[in-house]
Amino acid sequence: MYNSGKVIIGIIIFLAVFALPIWYNRGAAVVPPKLELPKDEKQCVEATAYMKASHMEMLDTWRNSVVRDGARVYVSTTGKTYNMSLQNTCLACHKTKEKFCDRCHNYLDVAPDCWDCHIAPEVKLTGRTK
Amino acid sequence: MNAWYSVFAALFIVLFLTLVSLIGVGPVGAKGIFGIYIPYLAAVVFFVGIVVRIIQWAKVPVPFNICTTGGQGKSLPWIKNDNLDCPHNTWGVIGRMFLEVFLFRSLFRNTKAQLGQGAKLTFASAKWLWLFGILFHYSFLTIVLRHLRFFTEPMPSFVQWISYFDGFFELLLPTVFLTDIVFLLAAGYLFLRRVVIPQIRYLSLPSDYFALFLILAIGISGVLMRQVWKVDLLQVKELALGLASFRPAIPQGIGDIFYIHLFLVCCLAVYFPFSKLMHAPGVFFSPTRNLANNNRMVRHINPWNYPVKVHTYEEYEDEYREKMKAVGLPVDKE
Numbered sequence: 429m430y431n432s433g434k435v436i437i438g439i440i441i442f443l444a445v446f447a448l449p450i451w452y453n454r455g456a457a458v459v460p461p462k463l464e465l466p467k468d469e470k471q472c473v474e475a476t477a478y479m480k481a482s483h484m485e486m487l488d489t490w491r492n493s494v495v496r497d498g499a500r501v502y503v504s505t506t507g508k509t510y511n512m513s514l515q516n517t518c519l520a521c522h523k524t525k526e527k528f529c530d531r532c533h534n535y536l537d538v539a540p541d542c543w544d545c546h547i548a549p550e551v552k553l554t555g556r557t558k
Numbered sequence: 559m560n561a562w563y564s565v566f567a568a569l570f571i572v573l574f575l576t577l578v579s580l581i582g583v584g585p586v587g588a589k590g591i592f593g594i595y596i597p598y599l600a601a602v603v604f605f606v607g608i609v610v611r612i613i614q615w616a617k618v619p620v621p622f623n624i625c626t627t628g629g630q631g632k633s634l635p636w637i638k639n640d641n642l643d644c645p646h647n648t649w650g651v652i653g654r655m656f657l658e659v660f661l662f663r664s665l666f667r668n669t670k671a672q673l674g675q676g677a678k679l680t681f682a683s684a685k686w687l688w689l690f691g692i693l694f695h696y697s698f699l700t701i702v703l704r705h706l707r708f709f710t711e712p713m714p715s716f717v718q719w720i721s722y723f724d725g726f727f728e729l730l731l732p733t734v735f736l737t738d739i740v741f742l743l744a745a746g747y748l749f750l751r752r753v754v755i756p757q758i759r760y761l762s763l764p765s766d767y768f769a770l771f772l773i774l775a776i777g778i779s780g781v782l783m784r785q786v787w788k789v790d791l792l793q794v795k796e797l798a799l800g801l802a803s804f805r806p807a808i809p810q811g812i813g814d815i816f817y818i819h820l821f822l823v824c825c826l827a828v829y830f831p832f833s834k835l836m837h838a839p840g841v842f843f844s845p846t847r848n849l850a851n852n853n854r855m856v857r858h859i860n861p862w863n864y865p866v867k868v869h870t871y872e873e874y875e876d877e878y879r880e881k882m883k884a885v886g887l888p889v890d891k892e
């Protein structure tokens with residue numbers, strides 16, 4: 429092999445950079461964040477699997493419906509009715525944003541800007557908490 | 559080979575691969591295979607394949623100094639030399655390589671030969687390939703770096719910064735990343751360039767289209783997963799971290815589209831070491847880029863040189879001295 433010193437350094441850099449996910453966590457098992465679920469309720473607005481993946485879509489529809497059409501009543505697939513509201517509905521059951529929404533969002537690098545304007549029940553006016 | 563045959567052959571293979579994962583995960587339900595075995599296999603092929611190929615390249619001797627020059631070389635002290643375009647030392651080579659790798663400098667020099675007025679051959683600068691090439695590579699890099707959010711906990715802050723700026727305009731919900739748009743547009747341009755320009759269509763092989771289609775399919779499946787068929791990212795991260803810490807486990811509820819995306823990425827990783835995509839490490843091995851133009855200062859020894867058996871004049875004379883003297887020929891040594 430010619431220039432073996434340089435080539436080996438290059439190979440080591442390549443392996444070190446691309447193996448980042450392996451050495452970064454040092455093989456430690458990462459525990460997913462513990463989400464605090466409502467104690468007195470059993471069922472979310474829609475099926476849990478749908479909420480997990482698509483709650484932001486639902487919030488978007490709610491927002492458009494309220495702000496553009498003034499329609500505030502949401503009828504879920506189970507026939508229950510909900511007031512379409514971020515603060516008053518979601519956070520009525522999921523009482524602490526920090527222990528539910530934020531834990532999941534921080535873990536996955538999601539930073540909704542909703543809380544620039546909307547106020548979560550407990551953190552009144554402390555600004556953007558991500 | 560017929561040009562359209564190349565396009566359709568490549569398209570067919572990519573569609574076939576998509577279908578394999580769709581059926582393999584959906585009806586067959588082999589999530590363990592697509593979520594654990596294939597990713598590990600792909601990673602091994604990717605790393606071993608690239609290292610082996612690099613070592614093979616490093617074993618090839620460079621018989622001549624064939625660096626390309628694009629500027630005044632170093633000669634007399636009062637002639638200004640251009641150490642980036644015609645490097646005479648290692649720093650110059652490093653500078654040229656840096657600009658090549660990060661700014662695609664030689665692609666920037668791309669020209670187009672045209673017959674102008676009166677059948678005069680003119681060369682015009684052609685920068686579109688450079689522009690879309692660089693957009694494509696940098697958006698690809700940004701997307702891969704953003705994906706680190708699935709593989710690291712706690713996340714390095716630069717990943718959060720990248721995502722923040724990438725989603726700066728907060729278009730739609732979930733926010734559309736600018737690099738996603740740029741990535742698909744640039745890859746789309748690189749494809750259209752091959753089919754629209756007749757000369758390039760004539761030159762393009764199925765492997766040219768295959769790499770592009772595979773990358774486009776990865777991008778499209780990713781964007782669809784983010785904007786349309788959403789999956790639970792909490793579980794995606796569980797799977798990704800499980801793979802990275804060698805504790806693989808398949809979480810129950812991830813949508814099929816995720817496995818399609820992952821399988822296409824694995825195909826790309828397996829294909830990489832055997833394909834033209836190896837231009838990434840290849841640029842460092844290009845003698846035209848990595849050699850200094852110092853022919854007149856340093857003798858380039860051909861490593862191929864084998865010891866040539868020579869018979870010098872002294873030896874010749876030693877051998878025939880008596881005979882030469884006998885016939886009256888002049889000799890150096892008496």
Ligand code: HEM
Nearest residue numbers: 701704705708735738776777780781783784794798820823
């Ligand atoms: C060559 C490597 C890859 C490329 C080019 C790629 C490309 C993309 C693109 C363009 C998106 C759209 C959204 C975004 O930009 O974040 C995306 C989303 C996604 N990718 Fe990849 N990807 C790659 C590898 C992977 C791998 C290895 C995984 C496995 C964990 C993965 C999982 C995902 C997931 C879960 C999403 C959805 C993100 C969301 O909903 O916000 N990707 N991908």
